[in-house]
Structure formats: C-alpha cells, structure tokens
Amino acid sequence: MEIYINPEEEIQCPYDKSHMIRRKWMNCHLTKCKRNHPETTLVECDFNFNHRIPESELQYHHQICPDRRKLEIAVVKDDQVDLNKFPIINHNVPTEECWDNENVASYDPEKYCRDNEIIRRKDVASAAQRRQFRLEERKRIDDVRRRKEMEEARRNEIAATRQAAFGAQNRINLPDLEATGCIKEETPQRVAGILDWIQMGAKRPVIPKK
Ligand SMILES: [Zn+2]
Ligand SMILES: [Zn+2]
Structure with a gap:
C-alpha cells in the first residue's frame, strides 16, 4: 500500500508555528530551525526525521506514527518475497533405485594394497623384521599375480563358452x-x-x- 504525500504541501514548523514550509524543504529547514531554538524540548521521531515530538509524547507517537506503518508494510512484504528465483523443475523420472539403501562397504586402502600388486614398505621396524616383511611381500605379490592370472583365464573360459553358446543359438x-x-x-x-x-x-x- 502506497501512502501518497504531496511534497508541495506547506506544513507548519514544529519549532515556530509562524513558519509554513513546503514539505520537500522541511528536512533542511528543521536542521537550521532547531539551531535557532536551543531551548526546545522536541525530539526526533525514530521513523521520520521531520516528526518533531515533545519528548514526553515520543513513546505514544512511535505507536501511532504513520511512517512506522510504512516501514512495517515494507518488512512484511520483504518476508513474503519468494527467494526461490530459480526453481528446479521436477521431471518426475520414475526410478526404483535408491542408492541410500545400498549396503556398500567403504573403500579400504589397506585392503586394496594387500589384494593388488602394490609394493608396500615397512620403515619403522628392526632389520630382521624388515627382511621378513620383504620376503612376505614377495610371496604376497606372487600370490596376487597368480590369482589374477587364474581369474583372467577363468574369465576367458567363460567368454569362450558364451561365444560358443551364442554361435550355436544362431545356427x-x-x-x-x-x-x-x-x-x-x-x-x-x-x-x-x-x-x-x-x-x-x-x-x-x-x-x-x-
Ligand atoms: Zn521553523
Ligand atoms: Zn513519526
């Protein structure tokens, strides 16, 4: 809601009732006029610099001040602004998968190194322990290599069987x-x-x- 105020309207100066000042100049006038009235008990309204109110009435004025209303309307409006300027369109893609339900073990770097041909070192140990570790590592890497070769052979065998079965189907x-x-x-x-x-x-x- 806009509260229209005519800037050309003449209004009375609160410091001197004989001063009729256009609303648009009132701001400047009040600053000067206040200096000429050092004895004044008028104080400024928190919501509008041009409102000069007797100090004892200020609290009441704050409750009824029309500019307070303007401010509150602006605050309420601001609260209602839709912050979601770029809404994500829901394409509603049907899916039965829910990755959250998958019970997948997390990556274990130590296990990965153990199960693959990764050279491991043992630096913080006695010479004998390190020698033993190197021997065990050599055996482990041999085992890993052998296991991988067997797995590869098995995969090739399965692939060949599938190929043969597929060929037979087409004959x-x-x-x-x-x-x-x-x-x-x-x-x-x-x-x-x-x-x-x-x-x-x-x-x-x-x-x-x-
Ligand atoms: Zn004045
Ligand atoms: Zn006011």
Whole structure:
C-alpha cells in the first residue's frame, strides 16, 4: 500500500508555528530551525526525521506514527518475497533405485594394497623384521599375480563358452542326415522341406517317412 504525500504541501514548523514550509524543504529547514531554538524540548521521531515530538509524547507517537506503518508494510512484504528465483523443475523420472539403501562397504586402502600388486614398505621396524616383511611381500605379490592370472583365464573360459553358446543359438540345428539316412520323424513336414532344400548341396534325395 502506497501512502501518497504531496511534497508541495506547506506544513507548519514544529519549532515556530509562524513558519509554513513546503514539505520537500522541511528536512533542511528543521536542521537550521532547531539551531535557532536551543531551548526546545522536541525530539526526533525514530521513523521520520521531520516528526518533531515533545519528548514526553515520543513513546505514544512511535505507536501511532504513520511512517512506522510504512516501514512495517515494507518488512512484511520483504518476508513474503519468494527467494526461490530459480526453481528446479521436477521431471518426475520414475526410478526404483535408491542408492541410500545400498549396503556398500567403504573403500579400504589397506585392503586394496594387500589384494593388488602394490609394493608396500615397512620403515619403522628392526632389520630382521624388515627382511621378513620383504620376503612376505614377495610371496604376497606372487600370490596376487597368480590369482589374477587364474581369474583372467577363468574369465576367458567363460567368454569362450558364451561365444560358443551364442554361435550355436544362431545356427540352424540340422538333423544328422548322414547318420539317420532320413529326416527324423518328429521334424515337421514344412521344416523338413526347408531342410531338404538346404541340404541340396549334398545331392541326396531325402524321403520323408510320411
Ligand atoms: Zn521553523
Ligand atoms: Zn513519526
């Protein structure tokens, strides 16, 4: 709410009732006029420099001062300002994953060094202990290397098996015509025809049983 005040309006000086001053000049006038009235008991309002109030009335004036109201409106307005100027749009992506529920062990650098070919040192120990440590380390690194080679071999084996299985899936499973001499009984007639055509390279007549 705006409280409109006409700056050209003439108002009475609180120090001298004969002074009628335009509102817009009042500020300057009061500063000068106060100097000419050192005996004054008027004091300044906290909310407006132009309000000069008898000291005994100041507390009451503060309660009813129109400028207090202006200030309070501004404060309340400021409180209501939406600070979220750049709101994040919720795209509502469906997900069933919740990483917070995952029970994942945290990274253990010591375990990582132990399980990999990392050269470790022991500096704070006796010479004998360090020698022993070096021997154990050599054995540990050999073990790690051997374990990794075995794992690699196992992975290759699995990959080869998968590859073979995949290849078999994509091949037409032809009946062994050489062994049976004819198409197996359970092969449907339509399929048998196709197989027959495929087997033409063998230049052998295929006689279905029925
Ligand atoms: Zn004056
Ligand atoms: Zn006031």
